[in-house]
Amino acid sequence: MTATLPEIDPHLPMGELLAHYPGAQRALFRKYHVGGCSSCGFAPTESLAQIAARNAHMDLPEVVAYLQTSQQEDRANQITPRELHDRREDHQSGPVHLLDIRTREEFDAVHIAGSEHFTQESMNTILMQWPRDTGLIAVIDHQGARSLDAAAYFAGHGFINVKALLGGIDAWSQEVDPTLPRYRLE
Numbered sequence: 001m002t003a004t005l006p007e008i009d010p011h012l013p014m015g016e017l018l019a020h021y022p023g024a025q026r027a028l029f030r031k032y033h034v035g036g037c038s039s040c041g042f043a044p045t046e047s048l049a050q051i052a053a054r055n056a057h058m059d060l061p062e063v064v065a066y067l068q069t070s071q072q073e074d075r076a077n078q079i080t081p082r083e084l085h086d087r088r089e090d091h092q093s094g095p096v097h098l099l100d101i102r103t104r105e106e107f108d109a110v111h112i113a114g115s116e117h118f119t120q121e122s123m124n125t126i127l128m129q130w131p132r133d134t135g136l137i138a139v140i141d142h143q144g145a146r147s148l149d150a151a152a153y154f155a156g157h158g159f160i161n162v163k164a165l166l167g168g169i170d171a172w173s174q175e176v177d178p179t180l181p182r183y184r185l186e
Contacts, residue, residue: 008064014051015044022145027070032058074148077155079163081175084138088114095135099126101150102142102169110180112172115140118150132158142185144168 006020014035018024029036034055042051048067052058079087088096098115099122100107107117116122118139137159141147147164154162165172173180 008048008067010048010052010060010064013045013047014042017048018044018145021067021071022143023070023074023148024067026149027067028063031066032063034058075166077148077151077162077164078144078166079136079138080166081172084163084165084172085176087136093136097135097137098140099137099150100140100169101146102140106142106183109183110169110173112140112169112177112180126154127157130159133160135161137162138165139163140165140172141168143170
């Protein structure tokens with residue numbers, strides 16, 4: 001999961017591109033208003049080249065360059081499973097809060113020891129009571145696709161050290177704790 005990402009191939013189906021670059025959809029919506037809602041959405045089988053062709057305001061080489069830059073910016077807001085493990089082991093570096101944003105069923109089936117299941121109630125507590133410099137807040141999802149949005153939400157509310165777990169609990173079970181079972185969502 002921490003390997004170098006492949007170059008963006010604009011002819012790759014979006015489903016495959018998003019598997020490697022999960023922040024691409026968020027970036028496309030942010031700059032081009034593409035892919036964020038039903039009126040501007042795209043099919044997983046559609047390529048970036050096809051999307052740019054049907055959206056006249058999108059210059060394909062510019063879009064590819066923008067997605068690569070966005071991916072680098074996203075990476076700055078992520079923490080690898082090994083980095084998170086080491087940070088939790090280093091008791092000198094301050095508290096580490098693990099917020100698991102998966103469903104209750106996923107959390108109950110498997111979770112990282114010490115993590116907190118994220119609910120509306122816990123969100124209210126965090127926003128109203130936690131100091132903004134509370135230490136590291138690591139946001140966990142299944143495979144790292146949604147955690148960046150949640151981390152950005154907390155950063156937008158003034159929390160100064162929020163990271164998304166790169167690859168989610170799936171990568172954690174591969175790289176740190178193989179006793180945690182992996183699963184697929186149907």
